[in-house]
Amino acid sequence: MSFIRIWVHIVFGTKNREEFLVKDVREKVIYHIKENARIKNIFIDCINGYNDHLHCLISLGLDQNISKVVNLIKGESSYWINKNKVTKTKFEWADEYFAVSVSESQVDSVRHYIGNQEEHHRKKSFLEEHNEFMNKYGFKFIP
Numbered sequence: 001m002s003f004i005r006i007w008v009h010i011v012f013g014t015k016n017r018e019e020f021l022v023k024d025v026r027e028k029v030i031y032h033i034k035e036n037a038r039i040k041n042i043f044i045d046c047i048n049g050y051n052d053h054l055h056c057l058i059s060l061g062l063d064q065n066i067s068k069v070v071n072l073i074k075g076e077s078s079y080w081i082n083k084n085k086v087t088k089t090k091f092e093w094a095d096e097y098f099a100v101s102v103s104e105s106q107v108d109s110v111r112h113y114i115g116n117q118e119e120h121h122r123k124k125s126f127l128e129e130h131n132e133f134m135n136k137y138g139f140k141f142i143p
Contacts, residue, residue: 006060009110010070011133012097013053017126020087021051028086030054033077042069048114050121055114057102066099098133
């Protein structure tokens, strides 16, 4: 048997940064994503977000890759949101997402960061957070 642990912090937003994920909607979506991930053997350690985006800390399984996991989470959840009319208008996730590896020594701090999204975004917008991630991890924006 193989034993692996590859932690990944994933951030994905709503299309056009629409604020669909108000608290009650966000709670329903997060609950659904966790349940669906469990069924699909995707290990989500923690998930939280704000009105226009979500953060997930996942541990990749033996036969999983980041693209496959993100597509399963985003694709299935947007289908579920629209099928169940969780939002008043058509819901879509933005195409892009962030994914960065997390060392074992940083897992607790990432959990804390993800868990405090509401408090965090009282001070900083998703756009500001987006730009911080771009700079911190050396991502280059290519239009």
